Amino acid sequence: MSKHQDIPLTPINTESSEKVRTGDWRTYIPVFDAEKCIKCYICWKYCPDAAIKVKDEESLPEWDLFHCKGCGICAEECPKDAIEMILEEVE
Amino acid sequence: MVKQVITGNMATAMGTRLCRPAVISAYPITPQTTIVEYIADFVADGTLKTQYVKVESEHSAMSCCISASNTGVRTFTATSAHGLLLMHEMLEWAAGARLPIVLVNVNRANGPPWSVWADHHDTIMQRDTGWMSIFCENNQEILDSMIMAFKVAEDPDIMLPMMLSEDAFYLSHTSEPVDVPDQALVDKFLPEYKPEHFLDPENPKGFGSLVMPPQYMEFRYKMAESMDLAREKIRKVNDEFYEVFGRKYGNGLIEEYRCDDAEVVLVGAGTNASTVREVVDRMRDEGHKVGLARLRCFRPFPYEEIRDLAKRVKAIGVFERTYTFGYQGPFTAEIKGALYGTGVDIPIKNYLLGIGGRDIRTKHVRAVFEDIMKVAEQGLDQETKWFGLLDGNTPEEEL
Amino acid sequence: MGKLTIPEQELMRPGHMGCLGCGGTLAMRLALKAAGPDTIISIPACCWAVMPGVWPNTCMGIPMLYTAFEVTGASISGIRAALDAKGKKDTNVIGWAGDGGTFDIGLQALSGMVERGTNALYICYDNEAYMNTGIQRSSSTPEGAWTTTTPVGTENYWEQGRKKDMISIMVAHGIPYAATANVAYPEDFVRKVQKALSIDGPTYLQIFAPCPTGWKSQPAKSIKLAKEAITSLAYPMYEVENGVYKINRKPKEQTPLKDYMLKQGRFRHLTEEFIEEQQKMLEANWKRLLKLEEITNEE
Numbered sequence: 001m002s003k004h005q006d007i008p009l010t011p012i013n014t015e016s017s018e019k020v021r022t023g024d025w026r027t028y029i030p031v032f033d034a035e036k037c038i039k040c041y042i043c044w045k046y047c048p049d050a051a052i053k054v055k056d057e058e059s060l061p062e063w064d065l066f067h068c069k070g071c072g073i074c075a076e077e078c079p080k081d082a083i084e085m086i087l088e089e090v091e
Numbered sequence: 092m093v094k095q096v097i098t099g100n101m102a103t104a105m106g107t108r109l110c111r112p113a114v115i116s117a118y119p120i121t122p123q124t125t126i127v128e129y130i131a132d133f134v135a136d137g138t139l140k141t142q143y144v145k146v147e148s149e150h151s152a153m154s155c156c157i158s159a160s161n162t163g164v165r166t167f168t169a170t171s172a173h174g175l176l177l178m179h180e181m182l183e184w185a186a187g188a189r190l191p192i193v194l195v196n197v198n199r200a201n202g203p204p205w206s207v208w209a210d211h212h213d214t215i216m217q218r219d220t221g222w223m224s225i226f227c228e229n230n231q232e233i234l235d236s237m238i239m240a241f242k243v244a245e246d247p248d249i250m251l252p253m254m255l256s257e258d259a260f261y262l263s264h265t266s267e268p269v270d271v272p273d274q275a276l277v278d279k280f281l282p283e284y285k286p287e288h289f290l291d292p293e294n295p296k297g298f299g300s301l302v303m304p305p306q307y308m309e310f311r312y313k314m315a316e317s318m319d320l321a322r323e324k325i326r327k328v329n330d331e332f333y334e335v336f337g338r339k340y341g342n343g344l345i346e347e348y349r350c351d352d353a354e355v356v357l358v359g360a361g362t363n364a365s366t367v368r369e370v371v372d373r374m375r376d377e378g379h380k381v382g383l384a385r386l387r388c389f390r391p392f393p394y395e396e397i398r399d400l401a402k403r404v405k406a407i408g409v410f411e412r413t414y415t416f417g418y419q420g421p422f423t424a425e426i427k428g429a430l431y432g433t434g435v436d437i438p439i440k441n442y443l444l445g446i447g448g449r450d451i452r453t454k455h456v457r458a459v460f461e462d463i464m465k466v467a468e469q470g471l472d473q474e475t476k477w478f479g480l481l482d483g484n485t486p487e488e489e490l
Numbered sequence: 491m492g493k494l495t496i497p498e499q500e501l502m503r504p505g506h507m508g509c510l511g512c513g514g515t516l517a518m519r520l521a522l523k524a525a526g527p528d529t530i531i532s533i534p535a536c537c538w539a540v541m542p543g544v545w546p547n548t549c550m551g552i553p554m555l556y557t558a559f560e561v562t563g564a565s566i567s568g569i570r571a572a573l574d575a576k577g578k579k580d581t582n583v584i585g586w587a588g589d590g591g592t593f594d595i596g597l598q599a600l601s602g603m604v605e606r607g608t609n610a611l612y613i614c615y616d617n618e619a620y621m622n623t624g625i626q627r628s629s630s631t632p633e634g635a636w637t638t639t640t641p642v643g644t645e646n647y648w649e650q651g652r653k654k655d656m657i658s659i660m661v662a663h664g665i666p667y668a669a670t671a672n673v674a675y676p677e678d679f680v681r682k683v684q685k686a687l688s689i690d691g692p693t694y695l696q697i698f699a700p701c702p703t704g705w706k707s708q709p710a711k712s713i714k715l716a717k718e719a720i721t722s723l724a725y726p727m728y729e730v731e732n733g734v735y736k737i738n739r740k741p742k743e744q745t746p747l748k749d750y751m752l753k754q755g756r757f758r759h760l761t762e763e764f765i766e767e768q769q770k771m772l773e774a775n776w777k778r779l780l781k782l783e784e785i786t787n788e789e
Binding site for chain 3 (some may be wrong): 113114116141142143144146148150151153154155156157158159160161162163164166180181184290291292294295296297298299300301302303306485
Binding site for chain 1 (some may be wrong): 493495496498500502503504505506507508510511512515516519541543545546547548549550554574671673676708709710711712713714740
């Protein structure tokens with residue numbers, strides 16, 4: 001919308017925030033050990049960024065690193081210590 | 092069409108009923124109170140089908156209207172003076188959110204000192220909120236203006252709220268004969284409000300979000316653009332209204348009375364125009380070339396009409412029912428601003444009368460005309476005249 | 491195992507602007523799961539007025555109205571009135587405000603909404619200060635807390651007032667349902683949101699939402715801290731339905747308030763004596779709640 005003529009009268013939000021790469025905020029990255037996972041989905045339940053995906057009730061959780069901010073709640077709350085937060089190396 | 096003898100507040104309530112707002116939210120304040128009472132009666136009797144939300148403040152009344160309007164329905168509220176001042180933040184919101192809310196403000200003086208009588212300060216203070224603003228002269232005009240107000244405000248190119256002002260007691264509590272139009276005619280003239288965007292779970296959108304500096308200016312420009320378009324829209328709706336209902340108010344923005352060959356004119360707004368009109372007739376009979384230009388629309392300001400008028404006369408006197416402290420009367424300042432650069436350089440003098448509901452009588456208007464006629468011949472003696480300040484005389488003598 | 495204990499549908503999208511470990515964000519995610527898509531939400535000035543994203547982006551999968559700071563109660567009355575006029579009785583209406591917008595500037599409009607009997611749910615996500623503007627104290631800030639307007643100086647220091655008891659204020663209105671909740675207990679919160687929305691009338695929920703940025707706590711510890719707020723009696727979790735109290739979580743063993751407080755930078759300056767005083771006050775409050783539960787459940 002580079003022309004003011006194309007802008008609506010008042011700001012109306014219709015586009016998804018999903019295109020915003022909040023993963024850039026991350027310092028620590030979650031590393032997941034699938035072996036230890038018992039599919040309790042506590043990590044999914046507590047994620048403030050909706051960045052942990054569970055496809056169905058049989059599958060392993062998956063991390064959406066485009067959005068994960070690396071807060072570490074998943075690692076802290078995992079009852080099986082299946083998630084570890086490590087310092088992310090940036091190229 | 093039925094002719095009824097009703098007060099300005101009843102004309103407001105009946106106008107509201109004719110416009111069928113889906114949501115009304117209001118809070119009582121003197122002298123607006125009978126409006127909310129009449130509406131309550133209509134709702135209680137079932138003659139007005141609306142959601143009537145009786146809130147705990149005027150701020151909430153406007154907030155409630157805003158949220159209801161954003162949900163896609165027609166809304167209305169009424170208030171006065173301090174109520175309008177308390178709403179101020181949300182008046183800004185309504186305009187910025189581009190919601191066609193209609194509000195009737197019963198013009199009342201602000202305190203302190205406490206006063207419940209007529210004064211234009213409350214309306215004038217809202218000048219820059221982005222609301223269209225119209226001053227009504229009589230009860231018929233209030234009712235008619237309500238119907239026109241929704242039509243203008245809800246136009247997809249305009250989408251700005253509109254405020255109608257009626258002078259406290261002179262209109263709010265004074266009965267006059269009013270033609271009440273047929274509902275069917277009003278329904279045809281003012282169809283149901285169907286906005287393009289509204290809060291709808293089937294099509295979720297966000298309204299009113301944070302906008303960064305590179306775009307904020309665009310939205311303000313769009314408000315300015317719509318406000319400019321509103322001039323022509325108000326004129327057009329005034330004409331359309333005349334076609335259907337047989338009544339019109341000047342060209343919608345300004346109403347000239349015997350100005351064609353006038354040498355001096357008084358510009359006023361609201362009920363003082365009626366008194367001026369009476370004096371114009373008397374003085375015309377005596378051979379004086381005097382006229383009245385009633386400022387009906389304050390926002391958008393009818394600068395073209397003012398320029399056209401000023402070209403034809405020798406001097407303009409401006410009746411002001413309030414003052415912008417530190418400068419002059421608000422209408423005067425606007426009129427002078429409109430004339431800058433046009434090459435028209437006539438004396439313009441502002442007269443402060445009727446502040447806080449002090450009566451404006453024919454003898455006062457005559458004295459003002461005599462003064463402005465003198466100014467037309469001899470030039471401006473002073474820019475601002477606080478007319479009739481007590482100076483040894485008693486208030487009774489002054490009246 | 492393999493069982494989701496809360497609704498699967500995500501109506502809060504990622505890409506929002508919430509800080510790391512933000513309790514208020516998790517609260518929204520859970521609330522939207524509970525409410526479902528046929529919901530309209532009104533949000534005044536607060537962190538959540540910024541977090542959905544800058545125009546034209548939004549993380550919200552439901553219609554959202556941004557409003558001014560003090561108007562949430564009036565706003566949801568307006569939305570409900572318009573829906574009633576349209577005959578859309580089933581759509582949920584939620585007001586969503588922070589503690590400043592609820593306990594302070596929005597209290598009047600909230601009171602009006604409840605007194606009018608608007609069929610809407612008001613949710614306050616309580617992070618105990620004005621966090622969006624940069625950690626200034628509100629009347630929800632607990633006694634002793636550091637904020638930027640209650641700094642720890644040599645003469646004047648920290649928050650002196652007691653946290654306002656909003657639930658009691660709501661109960662005094664005769665509200666059909668009011669409850670506190672906690673982000674550490676999503677199932678409980680989801681149940682409360684759904685229960686509140688099933689009631690035809692005004693309802694109020696207040697969810698404890700840790701703010702690592704404002705509390706100077708570790709983002710990863712938000713859930714642990716929230717659990718400790720319950721076990722230390724700092725933030726009891728209970729509901730009041732038609733005047734009847736029910737405490738939802740009674741700690742098996744009370745944990746020391748000191749442990750809870752000293753995990754947060756905002757309390758780090760406090761002396762042992764001060765914390766002991768606070769603990770006594772919280773214990774007295776807990777006893778009051780137990781008593782209320784007992785009395786109101788008597789036949």
